[in-house]
Amino acid sequence: MKQNRRFDGKTAFVTGAGGGIGRETALAFAREGASVALVDLLEDGTAETLRLIEKDGGRGLAIPADISDAEAVARSFARAILAFGKIDHAVNNAGISQPQAATADIPLDVWARVMRVNVTGLWLCMREELRHMADRGSGSIVNLASLAGLRTLPMSTAYVASKHAVVGVTKNAAVEYAERGIRINAVAPGGVMTPMMDREFIGMDDAQRAAAVAQISALHPMKRRGAATEIADAILFLSSDQASFITGACLSVDGGWAAN
Template identity: 55%
Template sequence: MAARFDGKTVLITGAGSGIGQESALAFAEAGAVVVGIDRSLDGLARTAEMLRAAGARFEAIEADVANEGSVSAAVEAAKAVTGRIDCAFNNAGITQSSTLAADLTFEEWDRVMRINVTGVWLCMRAEIKLMQTQGGGAITNTASFLSHHSMPMQTAYAASKAAVVGLTKNAAIEYATAGIRINAVAPGGIPTGMMAQSLSGLEHEQAEAARHAIAEMHPMKRLGRPREIAQAVMFLSSDEAEFVTGVCLPIDGGWSAL
């Protein structure tokens, strides 16, 4: 029996760590050729080692998603691997330090918006143009439970992830008849490097208390796992979701139901 993504090429941004790395492994296990994009060559090397140890084909591309030329070159390089991109997971993103809205610097606000919003748009733009030439494809963007909820000292991050939902829904409608499905996932609390970074402005005891408090906010009373996000992305990217577009799917242990 063929694997779920046999013959498919999957592009993943932010593939050097966290949810992106776990998604790369999950897609590879399902038979896909995976092309990973990240600013970190070290992170890409670790992902490559994991996938190649599993016998999968992985191509690494260093790129900055917030740079127009870098994204265009990266998507062209990704296309050159097999001649097409069937699925794209625009996952690259950053968080902010724990800072009140009025204390944010312009530089931090701008950095979060350039990577989390402009970066997703630049990637979507290049992917859509390619998918139009090949007759379709599936795109998934990483939003957040903070796309719809508030959390003190995360104003820039929450605003950026709300914008990702807007990008996703509008583009999904624009290309609904072109065979291009565009959706988003909204993870709850996931213990990755990004969570650690978001708590970096706190003392150790405060950070531990915050991490516990975040877990307790989920009705399931735990944090999520990167593989749980990867599985949702795989569903949205698969033929099983062929009538699904414009959706922002919460994977948050029930938080969004509160």
Template identity: 50%
Template structure:
């Protein structure tokens, strides 16, 4: 059995703790694993406890430390309880990746049901607000830290048929910038990552996976392929690292050129 690729490498986040939402699959799972490989203890939070437990298992299988949590980011009581459990288990909080999000059924603005608007905004925007609201006091308590929020290419450019999703993701960029200014002198950096089309379960739900749909998706990416969850996770890790110590309030687009 060969050693893991990261074994023997310097772990830049040793002794640190990361809280990751939407960590049951896709980008969230890749980021949780990436934090663990850098030496951080990782609180793996998702509305799917089974998915959180599987991500935690993958982390511990590689020798990392993980805590699986069930958390509905639209409920302040869930968010606060998950963060309290994180600190109770690991003793501190240093990084938060607020990644939980859902897709929107494609429809022209006037055809979007009010319930769909509320659902998408509740998870994708209110969820980020609630997470930051309860993460920031903990980061202040432990001397500062870094928050990364998941926006989207749809948070920096308009795409037809996605008014609710785009409004929420543009809102995430705005929240990120204001929070960055609010806490710039408190040793807290706040940034957003804006993925393009990434090969995740959400992508399959949105676009399907027929040869025709796959070709249509690839045609949107100048680089000629979809991104991987691991590529977005790498951007998140960089934003949390000392290499990005002078970066705050930034929306980092990682999209293969889609929004150019």
């Protein structure tokens, strides 16, 4: 079967592309013809994603950078433009979770770091993306929210606050830029098998890990966790022309969790 190539001649800027959902998203864009700028704190992670893209005959650019640093974001975006000439699609995926703690027990530095990466960092990226796309009169942006951006997640108030903010930023910006040819949407994954989730299991033995996986799976009506490729599929749909009348939406990709 001929492979579907919805992004031939297009370019994408993907943050957190050094692993997890970001890597699968970058690989999916590249498979469908896009040149992809790979931004991540992890130099090894971006290099590996680039290797996988090039092995498949695709085109990418590894840009190690911290998205919570305004100058680093501006430099990264400028490098991507220099290499590709334009950015058609952006995926603001880089984000961090928090160690579990009751609301009153979250250390100030943990609260501040989660907000700085998940909210301020995402906005810093959007600022560059929106300026560029507004000048061109076209573009699409997909932000990574979470089930935690729509519902509660006990012992994770900083993360919940940051992901609710992502949904708010997405909706507000979508309305502001709708007439300027830019579509802005979010995806809200449930539990997804990525390095972020693996870190939750550190220190557990096999039995404890199996119990934790079963507990997380049980939260989803489909009784399983998601694969990063399933989130990437939704991101590519929202980025594509198939979603040409969709903006300001937050698409749950969560095996039915948010509906429950």
